[in-house]
Amino acid sequence: MSEPIENLTVDAELDAVGLFCPEPVMMLHQKVRDLPAGGLLKVIATDPSTRRDIPKFCVFLGHELVAEQAEEGTFLYWIRKKSD
Secondary structure (H helix, E strand, O other): OOOOHHHOOOOEEEEEOOOOOOHHHHHHHHHHHHOOOOOEEEEEEOOOOHHHHHHHHHHHHOOEEEEEEEEOOEEEEEEEOOOO
16 A cells, blocks of 8 residues: 555445445445445444455455455455546
C-alpha cells in the first residue's frame, strides 16, 4: 500500500455490520457497481468470513484490495474499483 489508511479518501462506504455470508459480498457487488472506475470503497463488516470472501471477490473481479484491518471483531476493507 502506498499511503497510510488514515490518508485514504473514500468515495463510498458500505456498512455490513451484523450481516452474515453471503449478504456482505452481495451488497459489496452492488456498491462497487455504483462506484466510478478507480473509486475507493470502505467496507465495515463483522462477519469473519469476509476475511476470506472479500479478498477473493477482489481477485476474481479485478478490483484492488488497497488495505484491510481487523480490530475487536470488526473488519475494515478499502477496495479500489478497477478502471474500465
